[in-house]
Amino acid sequence: MIKNRISLSLAITLLLTLPFLSPAQEGDKRSQQILKEVADKTAAMETIQVKFAYTMDNNSANIHESYEGTLLIKGNAYRLNVGGQQVICDGKTIWTYIADAEEVQIHDASTGSEGITPSMLLTSYHKDYKSKLIKEGLENGVKSWVIDLVPIKGKSFFKVRVVIDQAKKQITSFTIFEKNGSTFTYRIKEFKPNVAAGPEKFSFRKTDFPGAEIIDMR
DSSP: OOSOHHHHHHHHHHHHHGGGOOOOSEEOHHHHHHHHHHHHHHHTOSOEEEEEEEEEEETTTTEEEEEEEEEEEETTEEEEEETTEEEEEOSSEEEEEEGGGTEEEEEETTTSSTTOOHHHHHHHGGGSEEEEEEEEEEETTEEEEEEEEEESSSOSEEEEEEEEETTTTEEEEEEEEETTSOEEEEEEEEEEESOOOOGGGGOOOGGGSTTOEEEEOO
């Protein structure tokens, strides 16, 4: 069970949007250039399918969790499966099925993840963060860039550290550092662009979740 559902919601948003980051309004020129190159390459992809590993650690609370998951993205629509949760979004509405509670929560996409949607991040995310290239070198045997994104104000986390494969210009991992001491790390294990994905992949069907309580939180 994922204990911090707010942080999961934030992480989902980052998984969806980090590949599309515009260069930060404030930051060193090299990190801005790298982020733009990643954005330009990824924005040309019609769909993205990833498999990832998730870990959450909070040493002071002695909490350590790990899961694997999958994510399919097409524009503002996505389908995520991780840690006993399935999240389906058609771009307007988010349905979150929580297995251990046997319930489906419904939110508006514009308010489901700290009020941010992928399309908003494409145009305004850079206004809220500054970037810094931390280092260049091998990360897990892959020549990479490591960039920190620091929110200018008003976030529950103080930093996101992004690792980018230099040759592929793809994000291989990112870690969210929360102010309460928790860290959330996502490592991309498989990345497939332009996979076939019809609208049914991003549509919620109640019959797929028999017995689940539907809670409309809009």
